[in-house]
Amino acid sequence: MQNSLLLFDGALNTTEIYAQWYAFGAENNFGANAIFTGIVRAENDCQGLSFDIYAPLLEQWLKTWCDKAQKHNAYLKMAHSKGDVFNYQSSYMAGVFSAKRRATLDIFEDFIEDFKHNAPIWKYDLKNGQRIYAKERSHHLPHSGILSS
Numbered sequence: 001m002q003n004s005l006l007l008f009d010g011a012l013n014t015t016e017i018y019a020q021w022y023a024f025g026a027e028n029n030f031g032a033n034a035i036f037t038g039i040v041r042a043e044n045d046c047q048g049l050s051f052d053i054y055a056p057l058l059e060q061w062l063k064t065w066c067d068k069a070q071k072h073n074a075y076l077k078m079a080h081s082k083g084d085v086f087n088y089q090s091s092y093m094a095g096v097f098s099a100k101r102r103a104t105l106d107i108f109e110d111f112i113e114d115f116k117h118n119a120p121i122w123k124y125d126l127k128n129g130q131r132i133y134a135k136e137r138s139h140h141l142p143h144s145g146i147l148s149s
Contacts, residue, residue, distance in 0.1 A: 005062050006079040007053060011089035017079050021095045024077070030097045032104035036112055038092035040085050048086035050124040050131050057120035065114070069107050074098035076111065084126060 006017070014037055025033040040049050062078055069076050077095040085091040094112055098104045124131045 004077050005055075005059055006077075007055060007058075008079065008081055009083050010081060011085045012079055012081055012091065012093060014090045014093060017093055021077055021093075021097075025097050028075075028097070030075075030099055032098045032101040033095065034097075034104050034108045035093060035095045036108070037090050039090050040087050042087040044125060046087070046125045046127055048084055048089070048126040049091060049134070050084045050126055051081055051091065052122040052124070053080065053082050054120055061119050065111055069096065069111075072098070072103040072107060073100075074103045074107050076107075078115075080121065084131075086126070 018035060018037075021035060022033065024030075058080075062076065066076050075097045077093075077097070079093040081091040092115075094115065096104045096108045096111060123134045125134050126132075
């Protein structure tokens with residue numbers, strides 16, 4: 001069985017990803033599938049957000065979580081945008097899948113919260129046609145060397 005990371009240029013096609021993940025749950029007889037969809041909010045006078053991702057670091061972060069999940073017979077999937085995503089579009093989806101709800105629910109919130117604070121993704125505000133690093137809303141990424149600032 002495969003955990004997965006999907007990276008997309010621009011906004012996510014949430015309908016397509018959800019359908020694939022729903023099929024994954026059904027094909028594996030998982031009765032507990034929790035899917036979180038993050039939508040870019042209109043705030044701070046931004047037209048949207050933009051994201052830089054160094055895939056090897058993100059894959060390493062996700063692998064650590066996948067290993068934790070598999071100890072509970074659960075599986076993780078994640079999709080994230082690279083580049084520009086405008087307000088009211090999706091930039092992030094996370095899925096936790098298991099035969100039993102307790103395993104899914106035990107992992108779901110912690111996985112999403114850790115993503116917010118520790119996943120190696122750099123966020124920018126889109127304002128007036130410019131891409132501005134969102135330093136005040138970013139978190140220091142431990143062990144990421146020069147990419148941490």
